[in-house]
Amino acid sequence: MPMNHTHPYIGRFAPTPTGPLHFGSLVAALASYLDAKSQNGKWLLRIEDLDPPREDPNASTRIPKQLLEHGLQWDGDIQYQSQHSAQYEKALQTLVSSNHTFHCQCSRKQLATNNGLHLGPCLCLTQDNAAIRLQVPDANYAFTDGVYGHIEQNLHHQVGDPILKRKDGLYAYQLAVVVDDYLSCVNHVVRGVDLLDNTPRQLFLMECLGYPAPHYLHIPLITNPQGQKLSKQNQATAIDPSNAKDNLLAALQFLNQPINSAMRDMPITSLLQTASNSWQANLITPSHAGLI
Numbered sequence: 001m002p003m004n005h006t007h008p009y010i011g012r013f014a015p016t017p018t019g020p021l022h023f024g025s026l027v028a029a030l031a032s033y034l035d036a037k038s039q040n041g042k043w044l045l046r047i048e049d050l051d052p053p054r055e056d057p058n059a060s061t062r063i064p065k066q067l068l069e070h071g072l073q074w075d076g077d078i079q080y081q082s083q084h085s086a087q088y089e090k091a092l093q094t095l096v097s098s099n100h101t102f103h104c105q106c107s108r109k110q111l112a113t114n115n116g117l118h119l120g121p122c123l124c125l126t127q128d129n130a131a132i133r134l135q136v137p138d139a140n141y142a143f144t145d146g147v148y149g150h151i152e153q154n155l156h157h158q159v160g161d162p163i164l165k166r167k168d169g170l171y172a173y174q175l176a177v178v179v180d181d182y183l184s185c186v187n188h189v190v191r192g193v194d195l196l197d198n199t200p201r202q203l204f205l206m207e208c209l210g211y212p213a214p215h216y217l218h219i220p221l222i223t224n225p226q227g228q229k230l231s232k233q234n235q236a237t238a239i240d241p242s243n244a245k246d247n248l249l250a251a252l253q254f255l256n257q258p259i260n261s262a263m264r265d266m267p268i269t270s271l272l273q274t275a276s277n278s279w280q281a282n283l284i285t286p287s288h289a290g291l292i
């Protein structure tokens, strides 16, 4: 059972293996690495391979290789969500027993009338071919983000009841991320701002499970010339390892961190050490670009 959630710093990078790392995911990896290393913390790597049909079979091996090519060495063994089903089921059963869930057979089409939100328990008569949802309260959940400041959402009106286990038996990201961060004693989450509005529902889930909440720091997204978040869906290109130093410097620049000319001539390990010594998360500009 995890023991200490306050000390020392434990952070993580948790990519979904839908494709190789692109510049946007390198920025997220670097920010979480530097935030951890600047506080003498551990930096874990977790591959979020929960949804095989959406994944690129090569990405789970390619992403760690790309991180190492950029000097980003994680602590401990790589974790794979595909191997954690037993832990997710155990947490799910805790939520079922404490009446926080309900079965749901609603289709996307049915939910479209509420902007896709599921509002309150279902009238579904059987549990066959049903998803399991978390019933959220009509209450505001808030937190203070390290870059974006005070964030608050009414879970019922703005989020709806999230799926925890899908009809096809796959566990949902919302459940998996909360269980894994808890079991790995992660107490600092640094990730892309596209997940900022997922945080209040994750805080509620932690509360239901009796888990402590980590600190959060969301970082802006890299966008393509059309203003969309870089992603495999819009053909973001894989980062080129032969430009590793330039990629890191460009990522530091995007994160608004100090760069001195000597860094250009340093080996990557010294560059990362220097960047970690001068890391200041409060220099990051809280942009909402690329959010839909």
Ligand code: GLU
Pocket: 013, 014, 015, 016, 048, 177, 190, 191, 192, 195
């Ligand atoms: N797997 C998610 C992604 O690649 C990140 C999840 C998280 O950091 O909480 O976007």
